[in-house]
Amino acid sequence: MLKNYFKIAIAVLRRRKFFTFISLFGISFTLTILLVMTAFIDKVVNDNYPDKKRDRSLYISHIELRGKESMNSSGLSYSYISRFVNKMKTPVKIAVSSGFGSTNTYVNNRKIVINYKYANAAFWEVLDFEFVEGKPISRQQTDNAERVTVISEDMKKEYFGDDNSPAVGKYIEADNIKYRVCGVVKSLPITSYTLYSDIYLPITTSKTKLDADKGYMGNYSAIVLAENSSDVPKMKKEYDNIVAKLPIPGKEWDHLYSHADTYIEGYVRTGNEKSSGMVYAFTAITLFALFVMLLPTLNLVNVNITRIMERSSEIGVRKAFGASSKTLVYQFIVENLILTFLGGIIGVVLSVVVMYFINDAELIANLNLSLNFTVLAYALFTCMFFGLLSGVYPAWRMSKLNIVLALKA
Amino acid sequence: MIRLQNIEKVYRTDTIQTLALNSINLDIEKGEFLSIMGPSGCGKSTLLNIMGLLDMPSKGSINIDSQVTDNFSDKQLAAFRNKKLGFIFQSYHLINDLQVLDNVELPLLYRDTTAKERKQLATEALEKVGLSNRIKHFPTQLSGGQRQRVAIARAIVGRPEIILADEPTGNLDSAMGNEIMDILLQLNRDEGTTIVMVTHDEHMAKKTHRLVRLFDGSQVQ
Secondary structure, three states: OHHHHHHHHHHHHHHOHHHHHHHHHHHHHHHHHHHHHHHHHHHHHHOOOOOOOHHHEEEEOOEEEEOOOOEEEEEEOHHHHHHOHHHOOOOOEEEEEEOOEEEEEEEOOEEEEEEEEEEOHHHHHHOOOOEEEEOOOOHHHHHOOOOEEEEEHHHHHHHHOOOOOOOOOOEEEEOOEEEEEEEEEOOOOOOOOOOOOOEEEEHHHOOOOOOOOOOOEEOEEEEEEOOOHHHHHHHHHHHHHHHHHOOOOOOOOOEEEOOOEOHHHHHHOOOOOOOOHHHHHHHHHHHHHHHHHHHHHHHHHHHHHHHHHOOHHHHHHHHHOOOOHHHHHHHHHHHHHHHHHHHHHHHHHHHHHHHHHHHHHOOOOOOOOOOOHHHHHHHHHHHHHHHHHHHHHHHHHHHOOOHHHHHHO | OEEEEEEEEEEEOOOOEEEEEEEEEEEEOOOOEEEEEOOOOOOHHHHHHHHOOOOOOOEEEEEEOOEEOOOOOHHHHHHHHHHHEEEEOOOOOOOOOOOHHHHHHHHHHOOOOOHHHHHHHHHHHHHHOOOHHHOOOOHHHOOHHHHHHHHHHHHHOOOOOEEEEEOOOOOOOHHHHHHHHHHHHHHHHHHOOEEEEEOOOHHHHOOOOEEEEEEOOEEOO
16 A cells, blocks of 8 residues: 555656655755754754763852842852852862953964953863863862963964964963963853853952952852762752742842753753743744744645645545545655655755855854754654645545545546 | 435535436346436436445435445445445546556555455456556556556456446547447456446447436436
8 A cells, every 4th residue: 555655656746846846845945944953952952062961960050139120130159159059068069160251362463352261170070171182270270379271272273373282381361461271172162151261260360359249149150060960859959948048138129049950941041030941942942943834834735735636536536446535634644744755855965965064164163063863853753744734734625525526627 | 236216416506406316216236237328417427426426415315235325424435335336437537647557456455455466456357358468557658448448447356246337438439439348248247247337329328238318317218
């Protein structure tokens, strides 16, 4: 039976080349957009360099104060972290780092913008940066506020040139201070904004006095690492309990929120407690995907109706000789799935080409899109969805055709 | 074999009603070869479609092989047609995208048969109509007479007890028409298949056992 359906599906596709082209173009083009988008999301969300211990980490990066008429949301102050987060019992390590700031420096009369980030010693233990040369900033160097730095591979090239001589031991100047390079790490894309930087400096070298600001808000965030993943809920609860007991600063506020998030929750947090980042991200992605799919699907439904109606004589004959409406719906859906599947294959090939060009053009440095199994699974699912969506209605409509009218047409 | 009682068919639009069939009572015996004649628009094809369960009467009852089919569901009707009935149409209605063998196999697709059985039965049916050397051809590569023979092979492949033929020779010249008629007569004689044929051709009708004439939706002979 399936072989027969396959034969006729291929014959129909070859007979109406223009329709086939329109259908395949619609499917493959849409799929390409979706595949590139999912590859992008997959890369941003699932690429775990350098935080390879995500399964046992929680990210504390926001605090929000809310009053009747106003709200204030920000990163954490260093004193907040040392007074409250560092007091947590469950984490075995707590990485603290600032958001990245930027400064200009001049090398051989060439202006270079350097993004810098302050980090504590545990930062290098919690995160698994890949060192191209040298080593991380040690605990002792941090404690002594030594002017040392770990730089990214990209910054090494930009600052010291493309020759392969080692950068370790050389000096890099940022914000009028010279730092000795002690390590070079593989670069991160800017989409990993919580960890991205060109140079990493010991937290103790920060120009602003770390404990000066006793308020809650500031420019720091923390990654708390549990002994094992089963301790993560406990760690989350512990932090929630700490936050619940925090005194609210100032009369204009009546609520205080801060969370120890998983990576994804933290990545999409909007900084507004009343609108969950997860809901926002999910809604945005769903709406985009629906919008991208809607037009080609409607077009495909239309093309399918025309194509199927052209075959009314065949429908009449099949019904006369014993096909039930259900069998016919099944046949046309199978045919449509074959069409979508072909479109899917073309879509996958197109996506690979598009990703190659995106990677090649370096639209976002160090973000290398690739078609992995997750993306392929999305692609297959989308294909099936497409095939069913655009095939069911025309198939159902056609299966209801009166046999005599179908044969007369 | 087929019993039609008080069959009436009315076509309704918003403004007019057309009575296509009016109180038709007809008994067709097993093994009978019956022809239906009448001027264009007299309801011949409508009657044949109703007998073939392709169309529903507005009134009346149909009994085929001792089964009342009036309240059959879509699925039951499909299964019943598949098992009991074979159809031959004036314009053949072959599927041009499929080869001759696949066209003939079609009724067997809706039965519990293996691909091997289907191929064997379809080849046998094509041998009966003298087209076993054309199984890989497509319908568009055949003459009108050959196409109608493929259609006959398709109608008989499932070994139905009844064949309903709507002007099977209508599109053919007299030589080819006679060839087709000979095949049908042979089927009726050798296999005992009950055949009901709508025709415009007196000469063909005379070769059958009985002739029914319709005029304006009513039986006049």
